[in-house]
Amino acid sequence: MNELLNTRLLEWVVTHLASENVDVIPSPFWVIPIDMNDPVFKELVSDGLDRLKSTKITGEILHESLIFIALSDRDGKKICVASSESSLSKLNLSIENKDFIESDLGFLQFAHLVTKYKLPSVNKIPILSVNVSPVFEDDILPYFPRIHTLKLSELAEVDRIEIITLKILLEIENETVYVKKFRDLILSVGYSIPIEDHGWIFEQLFSAIRSQRLVNFYLGIYKLFEFFFPLDNIFSLADKLEFNNSELVLLEYCRGALSWNVNHQRGSRAAASYAPVGFAEMCLNETFTGQDDQIPSFKAKAIDKLTNSRHALTHQDFKSSDIKENDLLTLTSGLLTFLRDAFTQYGTRIADRRKIVQDKKQKE
Numbered sequence: 001m002n003e004l005l006n007t008r009l010l011e012w013v014v015t016h017l018a019s020e021n022v023d024v025i026p027s028p029f030w031v032i033p034i035d036m037n038d039p040v041f042k043e044l045v046s047d048g049l050d051r052l053k054s055t056k057i058t059g060e061i062l063h064e065s066l067i068f069i070a071l072s073d074r075d076g077k078k079i080c081v082a083s084s085e086s087s088l089s090k091l092n093l094s095i096e097n098k099d100f101i102e103s104d105l106g107f108l109q110f111a112h113l114v115t116k117y118k119l120p121s122v123n124k125i126p127i128l129s130v131n132v133s134p135v136f137e138d139d140i141l142p143y144f145p146r147i148h149t150l151k152l153s154e155l156a157e158v159d160r161i162e163i164i165t166l167k168i169l170l171e172i173e174n175e176t177v178y179v180k181k182f183r184d185l186i187l188s189v190g191y192s193i194p195i196e197d198h199g200w201i202f203e204q205l206f207s208a209i210r211s212q213r214l215v216n217f218y219l220g221i222y223k224l225f226e227f228f229f230p231l232d233n234i235f236s237l238a239d240k241l242e243f244n245n246s247e248l249v250l251l252e253y254c255r256g257a258l259s260w261n262v263n264h265q266r267g268s269r270a271a272a273s274y275a276p277v278g279f280a281e282m283c284l285n286e287t288f289t290g291q292d293d294q295i296p297s298f299k300a301k302a303i304d305k306l307t308n309s310r311h312a313l314t315h316q317d318f319k320s321s322d323i324k325e326n327d328l329l330t331l332t333s334g335l336l337t338f339l340r341d342a343f344t345q346y347g348t349r350i351a352d353r354r355k356i357v358q359d360k361k362q363k364e
Helices: 003-016 041-053 106-117 137-143 162-174 177-192 199-209 214-226 231-241 247-256 265-272 278-284 292-314 325-363
Strands: 056-063 067-072 078-083 099-103 146-152
Touching: 003 106, 003 231, 041 106, 056 162, 056 199, 078 162, 106 137, 137 247, 162 177, 162 199, 162 278, 177 199, 177 214, 177 325, 199 214, 214 265, 214 292, 214 325, 231 247, 231 265, 231 325, 265 292, 278 292, 278 325
Parallel strands: none
Antiparallel strands: 056 067, 067 078, 078 146, 099 146
């Protein structure tokens, strides 16, 4: 407690003080909930300490200026949303989702998060608010930044922090056309991404969701599509080398040490093998009725449509793009469907390969 109040919180107060005359701050620096002579003083102190002692941070995600903090305390599991740079007031945090229940933090919990993540104060702190000892909580609270706290429902408690963050971002951006139309499909993409070593994939998905415009969202999720371009080659190389580490480690080595990159057209065609024909039917707005041996060419047509649209949206063609919003929505639906199915198959493939490697080690 002394370390929290007399060291970390004191340093935070000094950093955000309106005056440079820090000598007037009494030592030790102590904060109490109400007057010590109040009949409920001991009860409030005990309750605050109990809440703090029960608090355990279980995960965190930093996305741009937003910080998502997963924690558990005596009330259950919670997710806290804060900003490292500015106020949360510009964000739509009126979250109407059965997975979340509005909750709160005690003062000591608040102070713990504010000082741990070095969150900025709302305003400079007047010297008169902190030049007496002890200081009341209500003298400090108005200068703490907003931390939006949500308690997780029993259904949401099983979700990893990436999925919880994804759900909150979908609520924040729920007025954008792509979230309105593809909310469930976007969420299914998140659930399909493997758990370990793929945090950067989620980071790219988060950025796409916050991009505001359909064009930017499409280009953002296209980057996830490009993830699949080199995978067939990497898996084949890993098998030939009997490479026992992660395929992503091998991919990074090939890119970094060997300056190895995949041709866009060949890579996009190779990626098609990771998803069944459904995504192509959406992209082409056409039901596939051919034979199995015709599936690759059908999917190739859809892939060409995706890559051509990306080219039209990103490269200088000396004319305005002629891709209509409805057509882009159709392609976005197809691309999200591809990502959901492809990440599912990719997850199965790496799990199978891990098992093969593990079985070999046990036999040696």
